[in-house]
Structure formats: C-alpha cells, structure tokens
Amino acid sequence: MKLKPVCATTRYGLILLALMGIALALIAPTVSAQTRSPGQIAEHIRATLVSIQLHEAGDPTTAQAHLNELYGEYTALAPTIGHYNTSADSAIRAGFRAAGNALATADMPGFAMARAQIWTALLNGGYGVVSGALHEGDTLTARQWLVVREFRHANRFARPNADATKAVYAAANGALSTEEALAAVNADLLDTYQARLNEALQALIAADQQGFPSRRAETAALAAGYFAILTPAYAEQRGEAAAMRAQAAFAALQEAAYRGEPIASLLAEVQDLLRGFRAAPLSPAEQVRRSGQMLRFLQLVPIEYERGVRNGQVTVDLEIREAITFHAGAMAAFSDLRDLLEQRNPDLTTTVAARFTELGNALANTGNRTEIAEPATIRSTTEALLSDLRTLLPPEWQKQTSGADFDVIRSALDQMEQAVRAGEYALAESARLEAYAIMEIGPEAKLIAFAPQYKPIIEGYFWYGQNDHKGLAYLIEQRASPAEIAATRAALDQALAEAEQALAGSNAPLAITTNAAVIVFREGLEAVLILASLMGSLKAPGQRRFRRPLWIGAGVAMLATVLTWILAQSALMAMARLGETLEAIVSLIAIAVLLLITNWFFHDVYWKDWMASFHQQKKHILGGQTGQWLGLITLGFASIYREGFETVLFLQALTLEGSITTVLAGVGIGLTLTLFVGLAVFVMQAKLPHKKMLIVTGILIGAVLLQMVGHTVNVLQVIGWLPLHPIRWLDLPYWTGFWFGLYPTWEGIGLQAAAAVFVIGSYYLAEYLQRREQQRYVIAHS
Template sequence: MLSYYNTVSLGVPGTAMASYTHLSEAERWALVFHIGQLYFDDTQKQAGRALWADTPDMRRIVPDMGTLVQTTPEALAANHPDHAMPLLAALIDRPALLAPGQDRALTTARQMLDAADQAYRSGNREEAARAALSAYLDGFELAEATLAATDRKLMAQIEADMMALRNAIREEETVNAVTQRVERLQVALNQAENRLHSDEHSVAAAFSGSFLILFREGLEAILVLAAMFAFLKKSGRSEGLAYLHAGWIGALVMGLATWFAATYLIDISGASRELTEGLTALLAAVILIGVGLWLHNKSYASRWQQYVAGQMQAAMNRGGLRAIGLVSFLAVYREAFETVLFYRALWSQGQHTAVLSGMVIATILLAGIAVALFRFSVRLPIRQFFSFSAALIGVLAVVFAGKGLAALQAAGWINAQPVDFIDLPVLGIYPTLQTLLGQGLVLMVLLAGILYNHRSPSAAPSH
C-alpha cells in the first residue's frame, strides 16, 4: 500500500501515470485503498471479515494502520499462508476495522503484557513493572467502561489479574509464575475482545459505556457543587457564588483544553492521568474535611447565631470563599480530566448516536439530582441543614480519599496489597490495605473534629 501511495503521489515519469499531488494526503490514501480493494473478490473480503471478528489473534498480526500500509502480501503469506490474502482483503476493503478505540486499547494491553513477560525473563524487573503498569493504564483501562456494560464480571477479573501481575513482579515471583499470569491475561483479553465485537451488544455497550462514564464521574462533582450552592444560598453569602461558578467553569475549560492537548499536541500517558486524578482527589479530600467540620460546627444553634450576628465572620472570609472555589474546581476537573480521555477512546470506535444518547441521558439525570438535592437541603431548618451538609461533605471526603489513593496505586506511586474486603468503587472502597487505611484515617480525623465541636463550650444550646 505504501508503494501505491508513492506512485499516486509522484507519478511515473515517461508514462501516462501522472502525479496526483493536487489531491490532499487524505484523498490520495482514499484513492490508494480504493485501488487496493479491487485486487480482491467479495469471497476473500467476507472470509477476512469473519476471520477478523472470530479470531482475536489476527489483530496481533496487523495491529494498526502503519503495519497494514507497510506489509506486503508476500511477507504476510510467508508467516501466515492460510490467512494472508483474506486478512488483507478485509482490512484494505474496510480500514475502519483498525480504527483506534477499544481494539487499539486491548492491542496495547497485549503488547505491553508481552513486553513485561520478556523483560522479566531477561531479569529486568523494573522494565517489566513499567510494562505491566502500561498494559493497564494505556491499554485495558480505556476499554473498561464499555466492557463493564457488556460483561462486568470479566472486566473485574481482568482488572484484578492485572493488579496481581504487578504485585507478582514486585514480589519477584518465579519466571514461570509470571509467564502463567501473562498467559491467563492474554486469554481473558481475547474473551473481552470477542464480547466487545458481539454485534448484539455493540450499540447497547456504547450507550451504556457513555452513560456510565459521565454519570459515574459526574455524580460526585454534582453532589459537592449542590451542597456548596445550597450552603451559600442558605447562609446569605451570595457573593460566594461567583467563586463557586468560577471554579467549575474553569474546570470545564481546563477539561476541554486537556482534550485538545491529548488529541492534537501531546500523548497523555495513563500514569500521568492517574497521577493527576489521584493528587487532585486527595487535595479535594483535605479541603472537604475542613469544610465538613466547619459546617458541623455551625449545626449548633449558638454558633449559628454568633455567625449571623457577625461575631464569626472571619470563619468565612475571602479565604474561605476561595477555598469553596478551589473545591469546586478540583471536584469537577478531576472528573473532567479522566472523562474527556475516556470519551476520546469511546468516540473513536463509532456508534456515535449511542454515545451521544448516553451522554444526554446522564446529563439529564445529573441535573435532576442537583436540583432535587438543592431543593431538599434549602427547605431544612438551619441546624438540620448544616448537619446534613456536613454529613454529605464528610462522606465525599472519605470517597475522594479512597479514589485518590487507588489512582496513585494505579499510577504505581504506592503499593497495592489486596485484602479480603468488599469492592465498591462508587464509594471509593477498594479491597486493598492502603486505601482502607487511608479512608480509616480520614474517618478518624472527622470523628475527632466532631467530638471537639461537641465538647467545645460554645456548643451548649443558647437560651
């Protein structure tokens, strides 16, 4: 295909074959693929498409467009005599089969797993660890949302097995043991690819994946924003709304900038993505602990009366309002950063109508939750309002702490020691010792703050 492209671009001097440089690069490639597919008959094309759909190993032979255009039929037939012509017929006829998306994500996962196995065999444990981490972050994770909509059990199995592989490399298990783990993962990835290519699931999986990505990532941000908005309205601090809105609007702008950069300027690695999400989540958790304890402090009637009378205005001065703006930014950006990258991968695999439908439904539901939460909270009496808001913010602090630590584990910054415990990612609960200890620490800080507020002299009811 590459030689065809050069001929179309440069022409053949002294013959009727003229140069087609007046066409754009994309138009020349389209012409080349049109010419190429004329070489094959419909039987070969249909056989190749069936082979591509039913035999995931074929996708390792021609993993991307670069390999396709540089491969000759003779070279492919030398290694795969029975499959070369049907495979080329299908891919040249329908190059969209190689479009980046979940296929590319799973191909990357396979390649990185092979690299990890080879590095471990050669004694390079650090390189093996990096490759195993990349297999998840730069590969499988980008296909997780859609696979979860199709086969959640398989998704959870692969995720757990990849973590077990990273632990096995870190703990220096035998070469045979690591190789066996890699082989099991390769089999599971083949199963995942077959599930994702099932025609009856493709539209539903795209819709469900799109819905789950936005709803899952947006729910926590909506809860934080709704609680902060209700507090500012209830306490008469309308001037703080400017900080709140500036935070989430700035986060959305940064999210769009991230999408632009990831698409046109740089390649954002999975480790960088998880590191950003983890650090912003932990910073948000720290701020939410302070905000939650401050709200709990105001749930005592005497302290609220002091606040309204102006005796405690310093507790929510411009510095406090800036903190609300920062929480607003962090809560939205940590979700937007990951969401735009996941949607970039999801969009590239097609089914655009289903993807857009999932986004619209998730947006409507999130907006409904925000309105309902705001209306419910502002109708509460002052004390119950602050108690409810403090409890919600405290729970979110625990959730953010768990998710932040899990992201740092995924990025390879901290170890992940599995324990026998429930797995509830929606609440930031992961069955690892480090995340559970971190959440336990946040709970202890919150309980200590609540106890201090309760025993403080000014907590006594006013008469």
C-alpha cells in the same frame, strides 16, 4: 434445403450488434475500473506490476500492453487523488512512465524501482484522500479510500492496527467527531508507514549484502516512497529545510542503489537524519506499555534459553525459538522507544542497541547451530542489558503494569497452539502452564481486588472448562484437535481482554452523577445560607440599598465559577496525555480539601467563625464613607466564589472518572435543588432547618469522600504508586467497587477507614475542645 438470403434489415442488425460488441469490449476495462472500489483497483495494479516483473520480463510487448491497461485503470482513481494530493498523482504518473521506459530497455532494476514508486505513491494518495475527506466531513469517501493502505506486519507481539478503520466508521455513525477521527487516522497510518520505512531500510541492507540489484533498487524506492508519506510530519517537527535535506538524501540513496554504487555512507546519512524522529509520537500510556513489554520479554530470554540448552547442546529447539522470539519482541519495543531514549541519553542508548545486537547474534548462532553459547553467557548479557535499561528508562516507564503480563500470556498461548499443531502435546502443556504461571504472579492479584468476576472464568478456560468450552488442560490431556483448542483459546482471549480493560478501574455513571449532585447541592446550600445571612442583616430601611451590590458580587462570582470550570477543563485537556497519573494527582488534591471541609461540616466552630468573618467584613465596609458599593460587591463575590471554586475542584476529579456529560447531569440536579432552596429562602421567606440540612448533606459529602478515597487508591495501585495486597478471604461483588470504590485490598479499605476515623475523630476532638473552652470560661467568671 436452400437457405434464404439474409434481408437487408437483418444484415444491418447484425452489423449493429457487432459494432456494439466491439464498443463493449473496448470500454469494458474502464467500466470495470469504475465499478470496482479504490482498494480493489490499487491492489490489482500492485499485483499485476509484480506479475509483470516476475513473468513477463522476457516479453516486453505483452508487458507494455499490460502496463498500459494498468495506467488506464489508474485514470479511474486519478481525479480523486489529484484533487486531494497532487504530488502523489504526479509521482504515480511519473512511475508509469519510468516503468514503460524500463520495459523498453529491459532494465529490470529500473522497473522494480518504478513499481515501488507507483505503489507507495498510491498509498500516499489514499492517505491524502482519507485525510482530506475527513477534514471536509465526507466520511463516505474516507471509508471508501481507507482500504488503500498497508498495515504493520503482524507478529506475536504486535497485531495489525485497525484504529483508523474504527475511527472512520465511528465518525460516520456520529460516535466520534471528524477531528478525533482524523487524529486516529494520522496516528495509525503514520505509525504504519514509519514501521514500513524501517523495514525497507533493513531489507535494503540485506539486498545489498546479497548482491540482488533489482531488490536493491526496489527497497530503496520503497524507503523513499514511505518517507514521502512521512515528509509533512518531518517538516512539522524539524522544519522545511530539514525535510528538503532528508528528501535529497533519500533520492541520492535511491539513485546509488539503482546504479549499483556503494550505499553504506548514504544509508548512514539517512539513518542519522531519521534518528529521534517519530511521525506519530507514542502516548504516555503506550510508552509505559512498550517499556513493560521490553523488560518482561528480556527477563524471559535467559529462562527460555536455559530450558533448551544442556551441556553445550540444544536439547529443546522450541525453547531456543522462544528465546529468539522474546528477544525480537523486546527489540521491537526498543525500536519504538529509541528516539525518545536518545533524547535522554544518546550514548547509553547506543550502548543498549549494541547489547541488543550482541544478544541477538548469540541467540541466532545457537538457533542455526553455528556456535552454541552457554546459558550463563546469555544470562549475564541479558542482565547487563537490563541494568543499562533500568538506568536509561524514565522511572515512570518502569512501573509495573498488567499490560506486559497480558502480552506475555498471549505469547505463551501462541506457543501452546503452535506445539499442538505440531503434535507436541507435552510442549503444549508446558506452554499452557507457563501462561498460567504468569497469570498467577502478575495480573491475578489485581483481578482478585478489582475484577473478581473474571478470575473463575479465566481459570476455567485454563484448566477444565467454562460454559460451553472445555478447558485447555483437559483438551491437551485428551490430545484434542487444534480446532477445539483454538476455540477455547479464542474464548480465553476474550475473557483476558475484558479483564485487562476492567483493571483500568472505573465508577458507575449513576454513582458519578450522584456524587456530582451531592457536591454541588452541598456547596450551593452553603452559599445560599451565607448570602441569606448577609441579606438578613440588612433589613433596616436605610440599609436595604446595600443588598444590590451583594447580589451583583454573587452574580459575578457565578460567572467566575463558570470561567474557572472552563479553564480547569482546558488545563485537564492539555494534560490529558498523562492519563491515569493526572487522575491520581487531581483526586489526591480533591481528597485533601474534602478531608478539611468535611471536618469543618460536623461542628459549629467552622460555621460560626466563617459567618462571623463575613459579618465583620460587612460592618467594616458599612462603617466607611467611601467604596461601600465596591466593598460589598467584593464581599458578595468572595462569599460565593469560594464555594464555587471548591465545587469546580471536586468536579474535576469526577470528570476524570467519567464523561463530562455524566458529571454535568449531576451538576444540573444539584443546581436545581439549590435553586429550590434559594427560592424558598429569598422569595418565599421560608424558615428552613438549615443546620439539619447542613448536617445531612455533610454526611453525604463524607460518603463521597470515602468513595473517592477508594477509587483513588485503586488508580494509584493501577499506575504502580501504591503496593497491592488483596484480602483473599474477603469476597466482595464487583458492584461494590463500581459504585462505592470499595475493593478488597488492605490498602484501599485501610485508607478508607483512616479517612473515616480522621473526620469522625476530628469532630469529637472539636466538640471536646469547645466544651473545655466553655468550662474554662464558666470557671473564670464564677
């Protein structure tokens, strides 16, 4: 069949389609780059640069073509990075130029160095975008760019930190302010990149010892790039001049590593410049936790080692690996604390570091069978190290906390799962028993006292079952699959996490609101009655004009009370880093004052003497010819501000137990009740049963006192300032502690009982003394 000739229209259509196809092919990479997220583009650049170095070193033409494509992909990120972090954008562009030059000259160390520069500058750019966007309130951009980041390398003792992600999403949902989110992002990312910097320097040492030129150049450039991210924090802490010196030292180290020159002295200089520097300082709670981890892990090293070595031979290899792992965990915690410890005692810190190295070398030699140390040697070395640490560590870091125990429990459970995967069920059972033993000797006593509802749940998961999960003991006995054991382990981890959080101690929000309302109403009622008594004594026509200065003084006292609240809150915020320690101190002060005024509430001596004092001052002022107004203003101020100051003090203790919103709700209720009483007394001239009201509210204050004593004892036991002895036969429901501060511990119930005896006993003592004085008066005048 003869084909018909293609018409001109069809021919032009085909040509047009061909041109469109060519255009699409040319713009496809750009369109793809624009539709992919910043994290996907950055990761593709990183992975392709690695591929070029590994697989295309011998084909410079293909490598250069791929490098050009990557630079084209970066142009999709460049405007945003350039807007927020111009130095990072410049470093990325310079890195691409250096990579191209290295490919042209077959300089693989140079390409490795450029590759590290591009990647760390991308990380720096991503950090800059997230920080800048949050500062502008643009949480959408911050969320999109937060994925351009790295995490700390996970191990059995440190999981990847997701605080930045949680904070950005919370800010996007309105649950967190952008300032708070920015602080969390800075802490997370700076901590991550300082850890990565330390790892890069260690990798540089290893590459130098092994004689790997490309690896030397790469790790030196990584270290310089990570420090570029940390430079603003370094400059803020040590000044711009010190930051410039440090940057010059990193540049010199990078250049020497690239050229194959000796780096020992330059590396020592860099390490000396970094000594004592921490980009994201640890909070006091984190310091205590790291310290607890270090001490607990070190204590376990000789125990595990002794189980694995007998008669100069390794009998259980897993136990040796466990000893090595615990040493690594303790060493990691020491590294996190080292800058702080060097500020306390640099010489002893250096000694401790040397002992860590000595112990680590001995364990490593046993692990690779080059030299097997005697268990007694490992124990003596560990004990010497622990002795030095107990001298070096601040006393508050050495308080026993549950955090380190929970970390060790999780580590032992990791060992259990590892043994199950290897089919070593006997070793798995040994690890399970070890985890349970740590649970028994550590957190269990606190669980019995403060969160008893978690104890049967956790024991069920450890032994023979809980809910839909069979227990670990049963599963190991039945040689269950790793998947089944992992499922129960996940449920146990969840219960452990909830129990750990519950041990922090807290009160029910409604209980806090009620306590705040009672305190405000009681103090407000007393202020109203004092003011009413003073006003009532100024009924004469010539004295009514003196009521105005009393009202002015009372108004100024209210304003002063508000100012005192603001100053107290500012002081607490400034000391917030003290955490539960601050709560304990403030609560102890509040309890001391509550004990005194509760004692006064229950007898007439306080009220009569206090009111007599005010009336005496009033008579003295009115009897004078000058300064009457100022004196009455001062009297009105003093009569009200005393109550306001006491109220502010008590409420600060409550704000540390719950949120300010919860406390202010109670303040609002208390002020409303006080306002009603004030209106009844001053406007309606009602005669209220003042004494009965004082007694009833005094009894309520006594209940607040007992609740506050119980909660404060709980906090003191949590931070280790008081011993903990649970009453094992007393099974109280969890809500008794949550609502009333009533926990089944001898210390808590004993001190609550002592507070009650003190208040009630002082009442009867005051009544007895008053009756005796009356009898003496009658006898003297009869």
